[in-house]
Amino acid sequence: MVKTEHGKRVFSRVGAVGLVAGLAVVGPLLESALGGGGRGWFVGMLLMVIAPSLVRAGGPRLHPLDPETFVPATYFLSSGYAPTLHLVLSRSFSLTQPETHAFQVAYLGAVGCALVCTAMSQPPAPPDERSPLAPTLIPRDWAVVAGGMIGVLLLGVWVAQTGVGRLLAASYVDTYQHEQGKGLLTAGWYLIQLAIVHCVARIADIRGAGERVPRLIYTALGVMLIVFLFNTMLGRRGPLLWVIASIGLCLHLSRVKVPRWWLAIGVAAIPIYAYTMEGYRAQLGEGAEAQLASAQAGLERIDNPFVIPELETVFGTLMIIVEQHPPILHYPGESWVNALLMQVPKPLWEDRPTSLSARYVWWMSPSFAREGGGYAFNMTAEGYLNLEYAGALLQVAVVAAVFFFGPLAACVGRVRDPLARALAACLGSFAYNQFRGELASVFKVSLAFLISVVVIHVASSLLLHLQERGRRAAPQGWRSRVRASSRGHGAEEAR
Numbered sequence: 001m002v003k004t005e006h007g008k009r010v011f012s013r014v015g016a017v018g019l020v021a022g023l024a025v026v027g028p029l030l031e032s033a034l035g036g037g038g039r040g041w042f043v044g045m046l047l048m049v050i051a052p053s054l055v056r057a058g059g060p061r062l063h064p065l066d067p068e069t070f071v072p073a074t075y076f077l078s079s080g081y082a083p084t085l086h087l088v089l090s091r092s093f094s095l096t097q098p099e100t101h102a103f104q105v106a107y108l109g110a111v112g113c114a115l116v117c118t119a120m121s122q123p124p125a126p127p128d129e130r131s132p133l134a135p136t137l138i139p140r141d142w143a144v145v146a147g148g149m150i151g152v153l154l155l156g157v158w159v160a161q162t163g164v165g166r167l168l169a170a171s172y173v174d175t176y177q178h179e180q181g182k183g184l185l186t187a188g189w190y191l192i193q194l195a196i197v198h199c200v201a202r203i204a205d206i207r208g209a210g211e212r213v214p215r216l217i218y219t220a221l222g223v224m225l226i227v228f229l230f231n232t233m234l235g236r237r238g239p240l241l242w243v244i245a246s247i248g249l250c251l252h253l254s255r256v257k258v259p260r261w262w263l264a265i266g267v268a269a270i271p272i273y274a275y276t277m278e279g280y281r282a283q284l285g286e287g288a289e290a291q292l293a294s295a296q297a298g299l300e301r302i303d304n305p306f307v308i309p310e311l312e313t314v315f316g317t318l319m320i321i322v323e324q325h326p327p328i329l330h331y332p333g334e335s336w337v338n339a340l341l342m343q344v345p346k347p348l349w350e351d352r353p354t355s356l357s358a359r360y361v362w363w364m365s366p367s368f369a370r371e372g373g374g375y376a377f378n379m380t381a382e383g384y385l386n387l388e389y390a391g392a393l394l395q396v397a398v399v400a401a402v403f404f405f406g407p408l409a410a411c412v413g414r415v416r417d418p419l420a421r422a423l424a425a426c427l428g429s430f431a432y433n434q435f436r437g438e439l440a441s442v443f444k445v446s447l448a449f450l451i452s453v454v455v456i457h458v459a460s461s462l463l464l465h466l467q468e469r470g471r472r473a474a475p476q477g478w479r480s481r482v483r484a485s486s487r488g489h490g491a492e493e494a495r
Contacts (some may be wrong), residue, residue, distance in 0.1 A: 013119060016055035020118045023047050024111045031104075037094030038087050041103045045080045048110040049073060052117035058124050065252035067408040068117050071400055071431055075113045078435035079106040079380050082315035085306060102319040105392050109380040112397030117405050122413035125255075129415045133202075135209035137216060139467055140419070143460035144198045145220040147452060151191030152227050158185035167234060175234045181346060189231060190426075190448040191455065193243055196224050197250045197425050198456075201418035204254035238433055246422075246429035253411045253421045314378050314436045317360070321381040328359040333386050336395075339439040343447055356382055356438045377438045395439070403442055404431040423453055 011019065027044020034040055052068040054060045062069055076084075083103040087095055095103060133140065159167065162178045179186045199221040206213045231239040251258050320326070329335060338353035346352060357377040361369045383395030400406075407424035410416065416424075426449055434442045 010057065010059050011055045013057070013121070016057075016118045016121070017115060019055055020048075020051045020114050023051055024114070027107055027111075036100060037092070038083060038100040038103045039094065041100070041107045042084055042087050045076065045084065045103075045107050045110050048107070048114040049076045049080075051114050052121065055118055055121075057121040063252075065248055065258060067405050067412060067428070068121055070249070070428065071117055071405045071408070072110070072113055074404075074432035075110060075396065075400070075435050077311070077432050078314065079109055079318065079378065081308070082311045098319045098323050102315065102322045105318065105322050105384050105389065106315075106380055108389055108393045109383070109396035112393040112395075113400045116397045116401045120401060120405055120409045122409045124412060125414045127255075130209065131201075131205040131254075131415055132417060133205065135206040135211040137214040139463035140456075140460045141202060141214070141217060142463055143456050144195050144202075144419075145216065146459050147456045148192050148195030148220060148224045150455065151188035151195065151452075152224070154185045154188030154191070155227070155230075158182055158188070161185075175236070183345065187448045187451070189228070189239065190445070191452045192224050192228050193239075193246060194422055194426055194449060194452045194456070196221060196228065196243060197246045197422040198418055199224075200247050201250050201254055201421045204251060204256050205418060208254070208256075242426075242429045242433070245432075246425040249408065249428050250421055250425035253408070253416075253425060254418075255415075310376060311436070314376050317375060318378045318381045318384075320364070321378075321385055325385075326360065326363050328356065328363050329385060332391075335382055335386060336439060339443050342440045343443055355440050356385075376436060379435050379437060379439070379442075382438050396435070399434070399439070399442055400431075403434070403446055404428050419453060419456060423449055 024044070024047075026047055027040050029040070030043050031038075031040025049072045050062070052072055053062045053066065056066065056068040064070060064073070080103075083095060083099055083106065086099060087093060094100075158179075161182075167175060167178065199217050202217055203213050203221075206217075225243075228239065228243055248258055335356045338356075341353050342355065344352055357374055358369075360377060361374050364375060379396055379399060380392045383391035383393070385391070387394065404427060408428045411421050411424045427446060430442075430445055434445065
């Protein structure tokens with residue numbers, strides 16, 4: 001135990017990591033003592049989810065937007081929620097052998113995530129530390145708005161090429177097929193999301209400094225939010241979740257107190273909105289009454305609101321990988337290598353490696369694959385497929401450290417530039433989605449955000465250069481105008 005500047009006693013990082021490592025043994029011990037059935041993995045999983053919050057660098061706290069709480073919770077949702085629900089709903093309070101085996105692999109991923117979140121935890125920034133940017137309109141703000149508008153332009157080209165009616169009438173799978181080969185255009189969503197969250201960070205900083213927020217920032221934020229909502233009209237629930245999560249995380253990093261009941265309302269509203277949009281899209285062109293009836297029927301078909309189909313599919317994939325070891329890799333670690341190679345644009349490399357999920361669906365159901373269908377993969381399953389148990393723990397730990405927890409923790413330790421906070425919040429918002437995905441997808445999303453940051457930096461540097469050049473030219477231009485005025489005045493006197 002060590003003391004903070006405020007006299008609070010907290011765990012040292014070494015002690016905290018050692019404690020979490022000790023708690024990780026509880027799961028296997030309980031599983032053996034209770035005779036299997038997944039009960040021990042259930043208790044161990046819950047310990048791994050809450051342990052980073054209890055031994056965090058700033059002292060124990062369970063806040064949904066703290067990185068020590070948020071990242072482990074998103075991993076639990078992606079890999080531990082479904083088996084936990086199966087266990088609770090079972091009559092014997094036990095799982096089948098395949099479910100138990102898959103739950104064990106998911107538990108190892110939770111251990112890797114908990115160890116990383118504990119080791120990289122950072123104490124909060126001092127309360128008097130402020131953003132390094134001035135609380136007024138600066139070239140960076142214009143650059144962010146310009147970046148967001150570039151994103152809108154890219155998406156406008158994609159929508160124009162595909163057709164608005166065709167997109168709105170397409171199924172969920174078809175909307176993604178319309179994006180094939182148009183990755184540069186659809187990357188506009190990431191530019192817009194980053195610009196939205198940066199505007200939120202600037203608003204928080206400016207209001208925190210007691211200054212008035214320029215109207216430009218509010219206007220740009222409203223326009224980009226409206227454009228971003230078009231993505232949800234295509235039947236996609238994820239983008240709405242990501243932008244809400246990234247805004248919440250950014251406000252939290254900016255030390256704005258977000259009431260927990262706001263978060264509760266947001267979490268409850270997303271499923272309702274998602275099912276409403278699904279029912280609306282099922283009856284496109286049939287009139288408002290038919291669309292409303294379809295949405296209502298969709299809500300009534302839900303037998304158990306706690307059963308989330310996509311999470312059931314992801315856990316089912318993990319079970320199949322663990323039990324059947326499908327021969328979709330040629331050597332251990334192949335998908336990790338391919339995850340990097342797949343970042344080369346397809347127009348530049350037609351024969352680039354295929355994704356792990358594409359290989360899986362061709363092995364699982366070739367007929368479904370021919371129709372353009374696919375199955376959601378799983379980060380834990382990919383790690384297990386490469387290096388079995390060690391691979392599951394290693395992949396989840398590395399991904400959490402590099403892409404999700406690490407950037408967020410860096411912004412907790414000190415108040416960073418708003419663009420850094422926005423980038424960390426955007427990456428962190430994808431934690432749930434990417435934990436139930438594969439490594440190639442994480443690289444793709446991260447690369448898109450990094451390119452967006454580069455675009456904003458280049459635009460900001462260009463605007464700053466033009467501004468400084470104008471300032472240097474201003475005195476010379478003023479003297480020239482004075483001399484010209486004097487010569488004109490002297491000529492009039494001579495006449």
